[in-house]
Amino acid sequence: MDIKRLENNEYAIDKTHKRMKQAINDRDHHDIFVTVGELLLWVITTDDWHVTHNDSNYPQRKINDEYGQKLLGLRHSFNLLKHNLKFVEMHEEKGGLTLPFTLLATLPPIKVLWKKAGDELVTNRQSQKENYEKFIEGEEIIETFDKAIHFLKSEKKNITY
Structure with missing residues (x-):
């Protein structure tokens, strides 16, 4: 078992997660897209690592756990990002203020949400x-x-070295 790979993935998750939060705070649409895509890569490959190296009950725990279930939805976004070249946006921004000038006051934060699947987020x-x-x-x-990462980190206790 290559525990070093898991540790590297966890490091990448932590770094990318911080960058994504900063991109959202900065309201940088392009950086939000980039960091969400990168975080999808690290979260899903960590899930894949657990499928291969964790105990045989891992898939069932994932399905039964509210936080683990997030991984099931995230896999769809990850696969769209890889395989659907028409897929250019996976999120929508809500709230905050958009102004043509800079204020000295702090603007309310935006919320970045997963888009409705509809016909655009199509897969086989x-x-x-x-x-x-x-x-x-x-x-x-x-x-x-946050929920998916919490689930993945909690799964370390089930790994036999």
Whole structure:
């Protein structure tokens, strides 16, 4: 078992997660897209690592756990990012203020949500789209990742070295 790979993934998750939060705070649409894509890569490959190296009950724990279920929806976004070249946006921004000038006051934060799947987020795997709709559609992206990451980190206790 390559525990070093898991440790590297966890490091990448932590770094990218911080960068994503900063991109959202900065209201940088392009950096939000980039960091969400990068975080999807690290979260899903960490999930894949657990499928291969964790105990045989891992998939069932993931399905039964509210936080683990987020991974089922995230996989759809990850696969769209890889395979659907028409897929250019996975999130929508809500709230905050958009002004043509700079204020000295602090602007309220924006909320970045997973888009509605509709016809745009189409895949050959209907079950993945259904998992997206059921577990993450319309949720705040940060909240979804926080829950998925919490689940993945909690799974370390089930690894036998």
